[in-house]
Amino acid sequence: MNNTADKFILFSLRLITYAIVLVVGYILLDIIKNGAPALNWQFVSTFPRRSGAEGGIFPAIVGTLYLVVGTIAVSLPLGVGGAIYLAEYADQGRFNTLIRLAIITLAGVPSIVFGLFGLGLFVLFCGFGPSILAGSLTLACMVLPTIIVASEESLRAVPKGFRDASLALGATKWEMIRTNILPYSLSGMITGSILGIGRAAGETAPILLTVAAFYLPRLPKSFFDQVMALPYHLYILATQHPEADRIRHMQYGTALVLLLLVLGLSLGAIFIRTHFRKKFRW
């Protein structure tokens, strides 16, 4: 009897797991099947024509890359700094609990709210206008919780023995962190951060209000320029375009490129992790 129940539970759990794989697999296959035919050199290297019904998506790719780089540049130092403070310096008291609560809440804020926040603070109040700067700052706010949580975990994973040994040899706290904590936790921090940023790269709502342009005839010249971006371009093509029904291949092609970009980021993260794991084993 017990044995049967056991088998049944195992079977159900397996089924559920397979269902997840099935959903992911279906999405991937659908996008690849319909997007691959649209994918060619011209598609990724030229500007759109006829409002994106023809031509390529080059400026949207460039725009998304700029946003990713900008987001990393802003959020990584902030997030890592915050994590170091929380993991290494902050007293585990009530104030700390409050900070943690704030971070969790921040992670739960809907992306459109981040968009409105970015519009209010960076675009209007700071006067950056719709720009790469405003968009990157907005996305950075959004991924900050992910980065802090990943970095803090990675810092805490460094064995106590290394800390004790450093301090006992006369290292100051910062020397200890710099020489014997950060080097070992950096890979985990970067991996977690890139995964978070990969997610942000596909967000539409925050950039919709802070940076994204429907069409631009030239590439941005500075951080104060607007850019096109893949998720927003996809949104336009799929829902706002007058010929939405007849340009499915363009939509799928854009989706595939976005997917590959995010996948590339994730693969990069995994590569960094395995590389560093080999370097520091304990």
Place this chain on the structure above:
Amino acid sequence: MVEQSIYPNYPKDLEMVITTSQINFFYGPTQALFDISLRIPAKHVTALIGPSGCGKSTFLRCLNRMNDTIPHSRVEGIISINQKDIYAPGTDVVELRKEVGMVFQKSNPFPKSIFDNVAYGPRIHGEKNPKRLAEIVEQSLQQAAIWDEVKDRLHANAMGLSGGQQQRLCIARALAVGPKILLMDEPASALDPKSTMRIEDLIGELRTNYTIVIVTHNMQQAARVSDYTAFFYEGRLIECDATPKIFTNPRQKQTEDYITGRFG
């Protein structure tokens, strides 16, 4: 004075390098040490023994202020090392820890090369000259009796060493900073008998130049390596005396019960 009876009759000319008077230690509201007054002689081995949780490690970690890192902990009383109160405000903890090295229960080499492990201390204290660093590394590894085993692979990762080698590397790393005092917190408790013997031999060699305080739960080990033994029980110092005396003719009943294996 009745209290004095728990202390040994140190020879008159013996230099006392560590003096603690009436140390109380608290982890938050829990008191872990009660009124510990102890003097530790220079260039001898003093063993701290007692059952688990008796406070011997806590006491040891007071001597280089490693307990500072524990939140909500508190020390009362005076600990002097070389006539200086190490808990006095304005004490430079870095200088203290250069003077008082520590070896931990679980060997904890950094995941760096053997060379970089030993050179870590001198480097953070500002030694940049590669020739001088190489000298310090060799000398320290020699002193820790591991030089011959690692001299051909100084740049290999220290994690590849055996447990016993790792622990001797950690001793070398502690020596590289140039301490006068070495604190050892059960340095051999995780090692096999042969490695343990090597560590014990090493302690025997180091005692000529260093003051060693060793925590051990292994009474045979205390008997083998130490000159003086202090017995702790439930956060109190029960008795301290010359090691042969503690093990053959203790003055306190509790000490006798412990060393004869009646508890602990």
